[in-house]
Amino acid sequence: MTSPTLEPMPMDETLVAAAQTCKAWPFEEARKIVKRLDGKTPDKPILFETGYGPSGLPHIGTFGEVARTSMVQNAFRLLTEDRIKTRLLCFSDDMDGLRKIPDNVPNKDMLAGYLGQPLSQVPDPFGSEHGSFGAANNARLRSFLDGFGFNYEFASSSDYYKRGVFDETLLKMLAVYDDIMNIILPTLGPDRRATYSPFLPISPRSGVVLQVPMEARDTEAGTISYRDPDTKELVETLVTGGAVKCQWKADWAMRWAALDVSYEMAGKDLIDSVQLSGKICRALGKRPPEGFNYELFLDEQGQKISKSKGNGLTIEDWLAYAPPESLSQFMFIKPKTAKRLHFDIIPKTVDEYFAHLAAFEKLDADKQLSNPIWHIHNGRAPDTQMPVSFAMLLNLVSASNASDKTVLWGFISRYAPGSTAQTHPKLDQMVDYAIRYFEDFVRPGKTFRAASEQERAALTDLKKRFDALPRDADGEIIQSEVYAVGKEHGFEPLRSWFQTLYQVLLGQDQGPRFGSFAALYGLDETARLIDEALSGSLIKAE
Template structure:
C-alpha cells in the first residue's frame, strides 16, 4: 500500500506533492551527507506572532509530510527566530511603547520585555511563537539567532562572508538606492558602547580572524573589532543566505513580497559555495480592507481570535487552500471555512486514493481524517443561535439540537464542539449587525401562506424535506420561479435579520414549527393592515 500511495503521490497535482518532488529531485541518490532533508521557517520577533507566522510553519509541515510519502529520507524542521535583529520601530499593539523607543536599534534579545514577563522582548515573543506551534502539535526545533551568533555556531559561515565580501557587495549594491549604497554593509557591528546594531560601512581587516573596522557614527572614533561570536550580525538578506549555508537548509518558502529578497539571497548563497534551498512564494493574507497583515500593526486576525470562533482544523483548511492566491483573513471568513472543512471531510471517505491525496483534509490530518460529520452545518447553527437571542447558552442550543436529531441518536461530539464557537461568534460579531425588518407588499401574504402551511404540516412528516417543499411552492406562487431569490431574501431579512441565510426547511425543522410560526407572527405584527 505504501508503494501504491507513493506512485499516486508522484503523479498528484496537489501543491504539497509538487513541492515535495522538488526535494526528491534535489537528492536523487538518497539522503544528503548531513543525514536529513532540512526544512526551515523564519520568524521576526519584532512583533507578536500572527497567523502569517503560523501559516508558514503549517504549509512547510504539509510539504514535509508530503515528502515523507515520496521518500524514506529523514526530515527535520527548524523554526528560526531572527531575534538578534535591531528594533527599527515600536509595534502598535504592545504596552510600554515609550520604554521601547528608548531601546530602538538594539538587538531584540537586549530590549526589556514590555509585558514584564520574560527576560527580553524577543524572549516574550519567542515564547508566544513556541506556545502556538506547540498547541497545534508541530514537530520542530526552535532556534535563536542570538544563541547561534553568540555560541560561534555561525563563525565559519561568517568568515565565508568576509572572504567574499566584495562579491557580496557586487550583488547587493545594484539593488540599493544611491544614498543607501553610501552606508550599506553586509556586516553590522554591535556598538560596544551603546549596544545598538550599527548601519555603517565596514572594512574587512582579516577575514580568517574575523576582524573588521568601522567609524562610530556618534563620535567619529575609528573602531576595530570582531565580527564573530555575536559581536556583529549580518544584513538580513546576507544573513538569510549565510544561514542557508551554515545549516544546510533544503527548503524554505516565503511570501510574495520577498521574491526579490529570495533572488538576492540565492545569489549570495551560491557565492558562499552552496545551493539555495527549494521553495515557493505564497501570496499574502489581507485584512478586511485588503491591506497586508502586519505584526507591527496587529491588523488581520491573531491565532487566538480564530480559535475563539472556530476550531483549529478550520484555520488549517483555510491556510492550505490556494497558497498562491491572495485571501482576506478576518472574522467573516470563519463560518465558511468551518463548513467547507466538514464538506471535504464528508467527501473524503468515498474518494479514490488519487482524489484523497488532493483533498485538503488529507494534508491537514496527515492522512488520519475524521470519519464523522456534524449533522448540522455551522451556518445553520449560527442562525439557530441568532433567533434564540443574545442570552442563548450552550445547554439551550444543545436542547434544540437534540430535538432535531433522530430519536435515540447519541450526541454528536463534532457538532457539540461547534456550539461554543457559534455562541461566541454570534455574541461578538453577528448580533450587532442583525436587524429584522417589517415585511411589505407581497411578502405579507406570502408569510401568511407559509404560516398556514406550517400549521398544516404537523410533526409526523419528514420535517426538513416537507417544509422545504412548502417554502419552495409558496415562493413559486407569490414570486414565480424567476423571482424565488427575492422570496428567500425576504425570509432571511424579516425572520432572521440578515441578507443571507440557510435552507429554510432545515432551519425551521431545527428551530421547531411552533417557534418558527412565532417568528412569522412577530414579523407580521410589525406591519400595518
C-alpha cells in the same frame, strides 16, 4: 537540539503511487525537493525552515508559514515512503535591531530607549518572565505551535550567532566579501550604497546593531573594522561569536548556507529578496533552498496585514470562534491567491473543513491526497460527526435567542436523534463557538424589516403549509414547500424570496438553506417566528 519524532502516517503502495502525480500544491512543492536529491539519499535530514521576525506579536501569517511548510514536509515523506529523515526548523531573527515601536504593545516610552538594539536585548514591554521583547514574542509563537501539535525545532538567531553555529559560514562570507558586495550594491540607491556592508557590528559601547560601512577587513584574523558613529573611533571586531549579525538578505543566505536548508517559502512581497539571497547563497558555495512565494493576507479594507500595525486577526482571535483545524483549512486553500483575513470568513471556513472531513473516507486514495484533510491531519482523518453546520448553528442561536447550550442541544437532539454533548463533543464545542460568534458579530448587525403586502401573503401561505406538514418532515420536504410558495407568489428572481425570509425572519441579508433550518429549529417554532415577524414584534424587540 534533538529533533522531535514525527508521527507515522498511512503508507501503502496505492497512496505512494497516487502521490507521484497528485496535483495538490504540497505534493507539487515536495517533488521539487525529490528532484533536488537526484536519486541520492542524503547523509543527514532534509531541513525545512520557516522564518519569523519577533518585532511584533505573532500573527496568523506566521502560523500559516509553519502550517504550510509542514504540509510540504508530510507530502515529501509520503513521496519518499518516509525513508529520508526530515526536520522542520522555526527560526526567529531575534538578533535583529528594534527598528520601530509596534503600535500594539504597552510601555512604548520604555521601548523608545532601546531602538536599534537586538530584540533579544530589548526589555519585555509586557512585563513577563521571558526577559526580553524577542523572547516574549518567541514564547507566544512557540506556545501556539506546541498547542497545535507541530513537530518542529525552534531556533534563536541570537543563540546561534553567540554559540558559533554560523562562525564557519561568517568567515566564508568575509572571504567572499567583494563577491557579495557586487551582488547587492547594484540593487541599492546611491546613499545606501555608500554605507552598505553585509556585516552589522553590535556596538560594545551602546549595544546597538550598527549600520556602518567597513573601513578594513582582515580575512586571516576574521575581523572587520568600522568607525563608531558617535565617537568616530576606529573599532576592530570579530565577525564570529555573536559580535556581528548580517544584514537580513545576507543573513537569510548565510543561514541557508550554514544550515543546508532545502526548503523555505516566503511571501510574494519577498520575491526579489529570495532571488538576491539565492545569489549570495551560491557565492557562499551552497545551493539555495527550494520554495514558492505565497500571496499575502489582507485585512477587511484589503490592506496587507502587519505585525506592527496589528490590523489582522491574531491566532487568539481565530481560536476564540473556531477550532484550530479550520485555521489549517484556511491556510491550505489557494496559497497563491490573496485572501481577506477577517472575522467574517470564519464560519464559511469552518463549514468547508467539516464538509471535506465528511467526504474524506469515501474518496479513492488519489482524491484523498487532494483533500485538505489529508494535509491537516497527516493522513489520518479524525472520526468526527457533524450533523449540523456552523452556519446553521449561528442561525439557530439567532432565531431562538438562546445563549444556553442546553436549550440549543434540545433543538439539535430533536433534529439528529441520539446526538448529545457527550456523543458529539466536537459539535458541543462548535455550539460554544457559535454562541460566542453570534454575540460578538451577528447580533450587533441584525436589523429586521417589515414585510411588504406580497411578502405578507407569501409568509402567511408558508405558515399554513408548515402547519399541514408532518412534524418530522425533513429538510428536503420543507424546502420544496418553500420553493413552491416563492414561485406561486411571483418572486422574480426566486432568490428575492429567500432574501425576504432572511431579512424579515432573521434580521440579516444572508442565511441558511431554509428548509434545513426549519427542520432543525422545528416547524412549530418556525411558524411562531413567522407570526412574530408579521405582528411586528421582531422589529420592536431590536
